[in-house]
Amino acid sequence: MDKYLDRLGIYAARLVSQKEYFVPGHRACQGCAEALAVRLMSKASRTNTVIACATGCIEIFSSPFPLTSWMVPGIHVAFENTAAVASGIESGLKAIMRKGRIPLKKINVVGIAGDGGTSDIGLQALSGALERGHNMVYVCFDNEAYMNTGIQRSSSTPFGASTTTSPAGKVVPGQTTWKKNMPEIAAAHDIPYVATACPSYPFDLMEKVRKAAEIEGPAYIHILSVCPTGWRLPPELSIHAGRLAVETGVFPLYEVERGRYKLSIDLPELRPVQEYFRIQGRFRHLTEEMVNKIQRRVREEYEKLKKKVMMTREG
Amino acid sequence: MAKPENEITWKDLNVGFVVDEPGNASVYRTGDWRSQRPLYNRERCIRCGTCYIYCPDMAIKILEDGYIEHDLYYCKGCGICVQECPTGAITMVEEEEKDGD
Amino acid sequence: MATRVGMEVSIAAAEAVKQANADVIAAYPITPQTHIVEHLSELVNNGELDAEFVPVESEHSAMSVCVGSSAAGARAFTCTSSQGLALMSEIVYAAASLRLPILMILANRSLNSPLSIWNDHSDVMSIRDCGWIQVFAENGQEVYDHVFIGFRVAEDRNVLNPFMINIDGFILTHVIEPVELLEQEVVDRYLPPYQPLYRLHPDSPVSIGCFGPPVLFTEAKKAQNEAFCKTMPYIIKAWQEFGDLTGRYYHPIETYRTEEAQTILITQGSLGETASIAIDMMREKGEPVGLVKIRLWRPFPFEEFRKAVRGAELVVVMDRAVSYGGPGGPLAGEIRSALYPQEDHPRVVNFIIGLGGRDVSPEDFVQMAQRAKATPGQWYEIYGVRE
Numbered sequence: 001m002d003k004y005l006d007r008l009g010i011y012a013a014r015l016v017s018q019k020e021y022f023v024p025g026h027r028a029c030q031g032c033a034e035a036l037a038v039r040l041m042s043k044a045s046r047t048n049t050v051i052a053c054a055t056g057c058i059e060i061f062s063s064p065f066p067l068t069s070w071m072v073p074g075i076h077v078a079f080e081n082t083a084a085v086a087s088g089i090e091s092g093l094k095a096i097m098r099k100g101r102i103p104l105k106k107i108n109v110v111g112i113a114g115d116g117g118t119s120d121i122g123l124q125a126l127s128g129a130l131e132r133g134h135n136m137v138y139v140c141f142d143n144e145a146y147m148n149t150g151i152q153r154s155s156s157t158p159f160g161a162s163t164t165t166s167p168a169g170k171v172v173p174g175q176t177t178w179k180k181n182m183p184e185i186a187a188a189h190d191i192p193y194v195a196t197a198c199p200s201y202p203f204d205l206m207e208k209v210r211k212a213a214e215i216e217g218p219a220y221i222h223i224l225s226v227c228p229t230g231w232r233l234p235p236e237l238s239i240h241a242g243r244l245a246v247e248t249g250v251f252p253l254y255e256v257e258r259g260r261y262k263l264s265i266d267l268p269e270l271r272p273v274q275e276y277f278r279i280q281g282r283f284r285h286l287t288e289e290m291v292n293k294i295q296r297r298v299r300e301e302y303e304k305l306k307k308k309v310m311m312t313r314e315g
Numbered sequence: 316m317a318k319p320e321n322e323i324t325w326k327d328l329n330v331g332f333v334v335d336e337p338g339n340a341s342v343y344r345t346g347d348w349r350s351q352r353p354l355y356n357r358e359r360c361i362r363c364g365t366c367y368i369y370c371p372d373m374a375i376k377i378l379e380d381g382y383i384e385h386d387l388y389y390c391k392g393c394g395i396c397v398q399e400c401p402t403g404a405i406t407m408v409e410e411e412e413k414d415g416d
Numbered sequence: 417m418a419t420r421v422g423m424e425v426s427i428a429a430a431e432a433v434k435q436a437n438a439d440v441i442a443a444y445p446i447t448p449q450t451h452i453v454e455h456l457s458e459l460v461n462n463g464e465l466d467a468e469f470v471p472v473e474s475e476h477s478a479m480s481v482c483v484g485s486s487a488a489g490a491r492a493f494t495c496t497s498s499q500g501l502a503l504m505s506e507i508v509y510a511a512a513s514l515r516l517p518i519l520m521i522l523a524n525r526s527l528n529s530p531l532s533i534w535n536d537h538s539d540v541m542s543i544r545d546c547g548w549i550q551v552f553a554e555n556g557q558e559v560y561d562h563v564f565i566g567f568r569v570a571e572d573r574n575v576l577n578p579f580m581i582n583i584d585g586f587i588l589t590h591v592i593e594p595v596e597l598l599e600q601e602v603v604d605r606y607l608p609p610y611q612p613l614y615r616l617h618p619d620s621p622v623s624i625g626c627f628g629p630p631v632l633f634t635e636a637k638k639a640q641n642e643a644f645c646k647t648m649p650y651i652i653k654a655w656q657e658f659g660d661l662t663g664r665y666y667h668p669i670e671t672y673r674t675e676e677a678q679t680i681l682i683t684q685g686s687l688g689e690t691a692s693i694a695i696d697m698m699r700e701k702g703e704p705v706g707l708v709k710i711r712l713w714r715p716f717p718f719e720e721f722r723k724a725v726r727g728a729e730l731v732v733v734m735d736r737a738v739s740y741g742g743p744g745g746p747l748a749g750e751i752r753s754a755l756y757p758q759e760d761h762p763r764v765v766n767f768i769i770g771l772g773g774r775d776v777s778p779e780d781f782v783q784m785a786q787r788a789k790a791t792p793g794q795w796y797e798i799y800g801v802r803e
Contacts, residue, residue, distance in 0.1 A: 010401065013364030014381065024373040024389040025340035030348065031393035036371035050616045052484060060627050065332060065636075066320060067340040068623035073616045075487050076625035077480060077510050084477035088442065088484020088492070089616055091468035095439035096490050099466055101609065107618060125480065128473030202368050228393075236394030239369050320631050325638040330576055331515035332628065332636050333614050337621040 012203055021046060026069040028061040031235025033242055034141045034225035035061065037199040038112070041139060041223075044209035045108050047072065050093075052086040054113030054122060055079040057148045058141065080121035083129035083138055086111035090134045108137060108213040115142040115156035119182045130189040130218045137212040137219045140182060143227035151230040155180040158250070159297070160290050161282045163230070168285035178297065186220035187256045193219035194256040195264075200226075200242030204253060204264055211255075224251045232281020244276040249302040254309075261308040273298055345372060349392030351407040353385050359404035366396035366405060418662070420596045425556035425588050426451030428595045429495075429521055432563035434465040435603045438519075439490035439610075442470040442481035446500040447533045448585035449523040453495060475500035479507035479518075486516040487624055489615035491567060494518070497585055498525035498539045505543050511578045512547030513640060514625060517570030517610070518578040519563065520548070524685065524736075525585040526772040534773020535585040537684065537736035540713075541746045547644060549575075549651065550713040552582045552685040554670075556593035559583050561664060564598070564607050569654045571610045575647045582713070584686040586773070602661055648715050668717035669724045670709040673699055677706030679785055680728040680762075684710045684747060687734060687769075687776060694781030705785055710747070718754050725762065731755070732788045733766045734781075735796075744768070744796030752794075766796035774800065 021042035028035035038058060042049075051074035053059050059076045062069040077085050090109040097104050111129075113122055118140040126138060145163045146152040153166035158179045162168035166175040187194040193215045197205040205223065212219035226242045228235040245251040248271045253264035273295050277283035286294075318327065329335060362381035374390035375383050385396075397405045423431075429452050433441065441460070443453040459465040468485070472478045475496050482492040496504060501522060511518050526536040540550065549569060553559045559581060566579035583589060614622045628636050652668070659665030672692050674680060683691045688709040698705045708724045710717075725731055735745020743749045748766035755761040765788035770776045784799060 010361075010363045010365070013368040014362070014377065016364070016368060018367075018377060020373050022373075023338040023341045024386070025343035025345060026372070027343070027345065028371060030391045031395055032371050036369065039371065039373060040368075048618045050488070050618065062340070063334065063623050063626040065626040065628050065632055066323065066334055067343055068334045068337065068626065069340040070623050071338045071621060072618060073337075073621040074623050075484065075514075075616055076627075077483050077514070078506055081476060081480035081507060084472065084480035085484040087470060087472075087477075088440065088481035088486075089488045090484075091440050091442075091470050091481065092485025092488035092490030092492070093617075095466070095468045095485070096488070099439065102489065102617065105618075124473060125477050128477055131473075132470065199369075234394070236398040238371075238393070239395055239399050320629070323632060323635060325635040325642065328632075328635060328639045330613055330643070331624065332513070332626060332639075334623040334626055335614065335620075337623070 016043065019043070021071040022062070023069050023071060025067065026061050027064065028057065029229045029235070031228045031238040033199050033238040034058065034143055034227065037141055037205065037223045037225045038062070040199055040202050040205050041209050042072065044206035045110055045213050048106060049108040049110055050074065050089055052082050052089060052109070052111045054082040054117035056114040056117055058112060058114070060148060079117055081125050082111040082113045082117060082122055083126040086136045086138065087129045087132065087134045090136045109135070111136060111138040113140060114147070115140060115144060116146045116154040119156045119180045120154050127189065130186060130191050130220065133217055135217055137209070137221065139221045139223060141223050141225045142182070143225045143230060144179070145230050147227050147230045156182065159294060160286050162285060163282070173285055173287070173290065183220065183222045186222070190259070191218045191220060192216070192258055196222045196224070196251065196253050198224045198242040198246055198251060198253065200239045200246065201253060208255065230282070233279050237279055241276070241279060244271065247271045248273045248276045249298045250276055252302060252305055254305060260312040260314065261305065263306070263309055270299065270302060344388055345391050346388045349390060350410055351392045351394065352387060352410055353390065353392070353396055354406050354408045355383065355385060356404045357382055359402045361402055363401065365399050365401060369395050369399045371395065418596045418598055420594055422592050422594050424451060424590065424592050425559055425583065426590065427455050428556050428560040429563060430455035430459065431597065432560045433493050434459050435598065435600060436563055436567050436607055437491065438465070438467050438493045440468045440470060440481065440485035440492045441494065442472050442478045442492070443494050443496070444472050444475045444478050444500060446475070446497045448525060448589045449495045449497045449500070449521070451589060452521060452523070475504040476507060479504040479511060482518045483507060483511050483514065483516055486518050487514065487616045489610070489612040489617070491610045492518045493520070495521035495523065497523045498527055501539045502527060502542060505546070508543055508548065509546045510625070515576045515643070516578060517567070517576055519566045519570060520578065520580045521559070522580055522582050523585045523589045524582055532772040535587050536771045536773070538738070540582050541737040544714070544746060547640060548578045548580045548714065549647060550580045550582065551711055552713060553588065554686055554688045554709065556588065556591070556595045557664070558666070559588065560595050560597070561658065561662070564603055565654050565658050565666070568607050569647070569651050572650050572654070573613060575650050576613060577644060577647055582685060587686045598662065606658060606661055645715055648717070651712065666711060667720070668712035669720040670711055671724050672707040672709070674706030674708060674724060676704055677728055678704040679730045679732065679789060680706050680708050680725050681781060681785060682708050682710065682731060682733045682747070682751060684713065684736070690776060690778055691734070691781050694778040694785070697778060698782055698785065716750060716754070721754050722758060728762045730788060731762045731764050732785055733764060735766060735768045736770050738768055738771070738798070748796060764794050767799040768796065769799045
């Protein structure tokens with residue numbers, strides 16, 4: 001895989017507007033790919049957007065009173081209710097526009113939360129919102145643990161990863177469960193659009209956000225957001241690590257548009273997962289046996305995904 | 316809010332603790348966090364904008380001529396631009412070192 | 417002309433929400449709140465009320481939807497009971513801190529365990545300090561009227577605070593009572609459309625609900641408390657103006673035959689009507705007793721309360737919730753605090769009654785008054801319990 005494939009040519013970045021809707025002065029850690037993902041998402045959703053943000057890293061680093069990094073309006077209420085708050089914003093705007101109290105205008109309502117706020121504590125509210133069919137985008141910024149509270153495991157933490165509540169111990173070698181497949185859970189709600197993305201592929205990410213915003217009805221985007229602090233890797237390797245997650249098949253990029261699966265980058269051959277693990281402290285303790293077990297699982301899951309693409313292909 | 320936060324009184328606060336100055340976090344200097352800083356070599360730059368698009372801190376500006384400039388007020392010194400530059404036009408140097416330009 | 421019709425109190429409440437032209441209704445079913453939301457969804461689905469009815473998957477989300485829609489500038493309504501309130505309580509607090517003028521009807525029901533769908537006040541007492549304006553309604557008319565009053569107060573630029581109407585589950589929600597319905601024109605005159613101070617809209621971007629560092633958190637709480645304490649005159653003004661329009665005047669504290677009363681009973685909610693029958697019975701026998709009903713629970717009307725019980729030797733407080741290991745019931749604790757600054761304060765006796773739907777008759781009130789009078793000291797007991 002060419003690392004510049006995403007760019008449709010190396011100069012693609014020059015084509016992107018320099019306008020920022022999420023401004024510097026935010027307090028994310030050095031090399032935080034989540035902050036980058038928020039920046040890219042904001043570039044894509046642009047000005048006519050209202051954000052509902054969950055408690056977590058993003059809320060803390062973007063808006064410590066009296067400062068805010070947001071150029072677009074936003075609200076933070078709690079940890080587990082982002083999808084419900086976003087549904088409320090959408091319903092409220094819809095009602096008062098219909099009743100003529102504010103001018104009719106297309107406004108993107110975007111709910112954002114981390115993996116804990118999405119796949120653990122916020123799952124119920126999210127499921128409700130997706131099922132009710134609100135015209136909103138929900139973006140999960142998945143850094144694979146509760147980073148804001150100090151790197152505790154979530155249901156999105158991958159098998160084997162060492163966190164502060166799934167430490168690599170003498171008996172139990174880190175996380176003992178497989179990562180919850182949140183995009184598939186979202187897709188099972190039969191919503192019009194589900195996608196995975198990673199800021200290592202910025203144009204793909206922005207395109208998916210644009211698409212999600214345009215589509216009528218609920219859309220879900222799951223963004224792998226490398227956390228140098230929690231994953232124990234040097235901050236400069238954030239983008240590289242995200243790329244490896246995709247190229248090893250650990251985190252495939254795909255879309256599910258009206259039930260049809262489509263790989264965003266089709267990898268004829270997956271790189272060994274060890275290449276991805278090697279650079280991260282959270283996987284340092286993995287035995288060869290564990291790596292092989294994960295490798296098998298990654299291949300199987302990737303094949304499963306490819307089958308879904310085949311099965312849902314048009315015509 | 317023009318006042319430093321330790322001088323803000325309860326009477327200064329908006330109803331519901333609302334912040335009504337979008338993007339006012341840009342006053343906050345994150346450049347202080349840096350221990351190393353990027354050193355840019357214009358000669359090696361092919362003006363692709365890769366560093367710009369990957370910067371999590373919006374600390375790289377693309378100039379009119381396509382070359383770039385780091386904004387050291389915000390640059391936290393993460394080194395992503397160094398890592399991702401396809402031509403090696405950016406390197407990290409210790410903060411106290413002179414960069415020579 | 418206003419029309420007087422017999423209708424179930426829940427239906428009257430829903431009709432009021434319709435007349436108040438709510439924009440968003442978010443609710444999750446829980447007994448005994450259900451009739452209110454059922455009727456509202458009917459009104460929406462029949463095109464009689466132009467609103468978004470959001471059938472959420474939990475009460476937590478009900479309040480979250482209200483918060484989101486209210487912040488977007490919509491008039492938002494929800495109602496719940498008991499466990500539902502407990503589940504949503506996190507967001508109940510947030511709604512107040514964010515100063516969003518949401519209206520909630522709480523069909524009071526006891527909290528688990530044991531499971532009980534019946535009425536007491538343990539639900540509302542669990543969120544006493546949540547920062548909502550809280551009133552208790554005594555009958556169907558008061559419930560209906562307070563939907564308009566609630567929105568009017570909550571949305572007042574001088575207030576901007578959520579408003580909660582407590583109505584006793586089943587005892588009020590499920591009974592048919594005569595209710596005088598207002599002409600739409602009167603409602604519209606009393607309740608103008610909601611004009612938010614801030615709204616979530618790209619035309620004027622605001623950040624709501626920022627992270628409050630220790631250097632500012634105390635200031636935020638002080639600002640909230642100051643604003644909340646200053647709502648009292650606007651609540652009283654809204655009641656006054658409502659009375660001028662309808663002839664029905666409400667007050668923070670309602671009194672019944674308290675003139676020259678040496679003993680005063682204190683109630684909240686629908687038990688006030690039963691207690692007033694007991695007062696009549698005792699007055700007939702020449703006993704100097706009266707009744708004080710606490711309508712406004714938060715902000716607590718300290719001055720009005722002290723005035724209402726002035727001259728009494730004995731105050732008998734009827735609580736409908738237990739404060740385990742505390743000073744008795746939560747209402748009695750409040751009453752003692754209110755009376756403490758008075759040099760010559762009356763003796764306070766506290767009965768905890770009507771838990772989980774236990775009936776309280778006028779005779780019970782008579783008996784409690786007599787026992788309180790006969791047994792010296794400041795004490796409390798859970799009344800009517802089998803030993």
